[in-house]
Amino acid sequence: MKRSALYLALLMSCFHATAFAADVTHADNHVQSQQNYTEVQKVDSTLTIENATAKATIPGASVSAGYMKIINNGDTAITLVSASTAIAKHTEFHRMFMRDNTMAMRKVDKLEIPANGNLILASKGYHLMFMGVKQDLKPNQVITVTMKQDNGKQFDVQLLVMPIKKY
Secondary structure, three states, X not given: OHHHHHHHHHHHXXXXXXXXXXXXXXXOOOEEOHHXXXXXXXXXXXXXXXXXXXXXXXXXXXXXXXXXXXXEOOOOOEEEEEEEOOOEEEEEEEEXXXXXXXXXXXXXXXXXXXXXXEEXXXXXXXXXXXXXXXXXXXXXXXXXEEEEEOOOOXXXXXXXXXXXXXX
């Protein structure tokens, strides 16, 4: 069973997401207007989030992934140490990489956004992994993820759930 879940997580992290706008149903079953989601989310004077998206789940799936670009316009690096969301039991930072000609995935303890730089969370690199998803994630839904920095500061990011890309 664990092997099947790992294969499903690996497969799902390979789908690519793009952003679009619509009215959405929030994870706690109330309608959340697209006005609450923007492609550019200014956290504070130094931190900006762009194109934050999550993948829709297939019925019965218990994992999904989240992607975004995190921009640090400050003079010091920002270190993210955790992420959480009400839609999943656990949220972790993960990284995809090649090992023996096979794509592999591993949990990472923290993510660093360099001073005056950025970090891209994408399907074939670093990303958020939502494990133990509590209900199906449907396209156009907006979910909230809380990110925690190593200095204790927290901020919320809105992710737009994207449909599963058909090949």
